[in-house]
Amino acid sequence: MNICQLERETDRWAERLLVDGYCVIPDLLTDTVQALDRDLAADFERTPFCEGGFYGARTKRFGRLLVRSGHAEAVVMHPLITGIVERVLSPWCDTIQLNLTQAIALHPGALPQLPHRDQDMWRGETGEVEYLVNVMWPFTPFTRENGATLVWPESHGRRALDPTIPSTEFPVEMSPGSALVFLGSTLHGAGGNRTNAIRRGCIVSYCLGWLKPYENQWLAYPPEVARHFSPELAALVGYQQHRPNLGNYEGRCPSILLGDEIAEHLAATDALRPDQAEMVAEFVAGQRQAAA
Ligand SMILES: O=C(O)CCC(=O)C(=O)O
Numbered sequence: 001m002n003i004c005q006l007e008r009e010t011d012r013w014a015e016r017l018l019v020d021g022y023c024v025i026p027d028l029l030t031d032t033v034q035a036l037d038r039d040l041a042a043d044f045e046r047t048p049f050c051e052g053g054f055y056g057a058r059t060k061r062f063g064r065l066l067v068r069s070g071h072a073e074a075v076v077m078h079p080l081i082t083g084i085v086e087r088v089l090s091p092w093c094d095t096i097q098l099n100l101t102q103a104i105a106l107h108p109g110a111l112p113q114l115p116h117r118d119q120d121m122w123r124g125e126t127g128e129v130e131y132l133v134n135v136m137w138p139f140t141p142f143t144r145e146n147g148a149t150l151v152w153p154e155s156h157g158r159r160a161l162d163p164t165i166p167s168t169e170f171p172v173e174m175s176p177g178s179a180l181v182f183l184g185s186t187l188h189g190a191g192g193n194r195t196n197a198i199r200r201g202c203i204v205s206y207c208l209g210w211l212k213p214y215e216n217q218w219l220a221y222p223p224e225v226a227r228h229f230s231p232e233l234a235a236l237v238g239y240q241q242h243r244p245n246l247g248n249y250e251g252r253c254p255s256i257l258l259g260d261e262i263a264e265h266l267a268a269t270d271a272l273r274p275d276q277a278e279m280v281a282e283f284v285a286g287q288r289q290a291a292a
């Protein structure tokens with residue numbers, strides 16, 4: 001896909017996402033997703049079942065997919081997906097960040113999950129702001145019977161202010177290679193698994209760059225790990241400041257921790273949005289004039 005086609009596709013899917021609250025994009029990275037599933041087989045096996053009614057007692061989950069498989073990066077950094085996410089979240093942030101990567105196995109007998117909106121993990125105003133975009137990548141076929149994610153179409157945005165649960169949900173049936181993209185304000189939940197086989201997949205979620213992410217990205221990917229990431233991926237997992245000055249290390253961009261040598265004493269340096277830089281520059285110029 002060339003840049004123009006990518007732009008057009010990004011517009012098209014972002015529009016669908018904003019109108020319906022979700023969209024299903026077919027035929028992305030089918031081989032990569034299957035290779036990722038293979039790399040995670042031992043982790044799926046060894047990870048104990050979740051505890052607690054939200055995660056579900058017949059469900060297994062684990063994070064940190066970027067250290068578990070070399071195939072995770074292509075999934076996390078898929079240009080169409082990151083383009084859609086930027087389109088949707090950029091009204092409220094300077095840069096997006098990775099909120100989580102999580103592999104999920106829904107075992108036979110898993111019950112349907114509580115219908116929820118992922119944005120409710122934060123306690124900000126709802127109805128106007130979109131806080132996150134989620135992407136579910138199936139590793140096995142997702143069917144009505146094995147617990148395909150249930151989505152309530154058009155339950156997003158201002159409709160998230162209505163506490164009643166409408167009866168309009170449907171299971172998003174799809175196969176490996178497809179991606180279910182949905183908003184943080186869209187009502188959804190895992191379905192129940194009434195088959196004898198495990199439903200596997202992973203969620204990759206992105207959020208506004210100034211929020212506390214669900215998965216602690218700096219602990220998941222400490223500097224000695226993130227040093228081996230591309231600069232773009234390192235930035236996505238937190239090795240960048242969100243202007244003004246958020247997430248700094250000694251007043252500097254935390255990406256300095258990915259270099260070979262770090263000076264012991266550093267000059268804290270403004271990292272401001274253009275409007276803030278202009279305001280500060282005017283203020284300082286005024287002081288200089290008054291002093292002259
Ligand atoms: O596994 C699924 O289909 C959805 C899981 C989910 O929405 C969650 O855990 O927040």
Ligand SMILES: [Fe+2]
Nearest residue numbers: 116118188189
């Ligand atoms: Fe969820």
